[in-house]
Every structure is written in C-alpha cells, then in structure tokens.
Amino acid sequence: MVNNPYAQYKRMQVETASQGRLIIMLYDGALKNLRNAQHCITSKDINGAHRMLIKAQDIIKELNFTLNMSAGEISNNLRNLYLYMLQRLVEANMAKDNTKIEEVVELLSTLKGAWDAVILKNKSVSP
Secondary structure, eight states, X not given: OOOOHHHHHHHHHHHHOOHHHHHHXXXXXXXXXXXXXXXXXXXXXXXXXXXXXHHHHHHHHHHHHTOOGGGOHHHHHHHHHHHHHHHHHHHHHHHTOHXXXXXXXXXXXXXXXXXXXXXXXXXXXXO
C-alpha cells in the first residue's frame, strides 16, 4: 500500500501542533467547508452542499466538546455560540440557504481572529 505524502504531512501537522494551533486548524477547516458549501449551493450541487455542511457541523461539535467548562463564563458563552451555529447550519442545510451559512462564517471568522491574536501574543512572549 502506497502512503499518500500529503496525508502524512497533514497528520504530522496535527500530531505536532500546540493546543492553540489545533483550535485554529479546526476553525480553518470549518470555514473552508462552509465556503465550499456556499459554492455548492450556488452551483446547485445539493449533495455536495449537504456533505460540506455536515463536515462543518462535525468540526463545530468537536470545538464544543473540547471546551473546558470549568474555565468560567467564557466557556459557557462559547458553548452557547457553538450551539447557535449548529442550529443555523441545520436550518441552512434544510433550506440550502447561503445567508444562514454566511452568518456562521462571520461568527467563526470573528472567533478565529481572537484565537489568532492570542496565539500570536503567546508566541511573542515565549522564549
């Protein structure tokens, strides 16, 4: 069996990434799938849109699942946001509605920007 070098590279990225970097990778994956879903809806690829929306939902579920709920109010707020996004994506999938997807893209982009800032700050502080 021939191993796919790209798959090996991606696996190594995940295995060696910091916790913060993994979160960024999850956000990037969700955003990529949502943009692909929007493209599928525009091009009338209903099955493709469904697959992309399910992938994005799975990533958001993973983000939700990994929250440290003992961290206080911020984790509770993130949980509520993730649950809201999941609901909107279910609605978007049923109606094949790019407007609802765009709402989630904007929310995820804002959260990703905050994580990017935190990670950049921590990199500049690290020895």
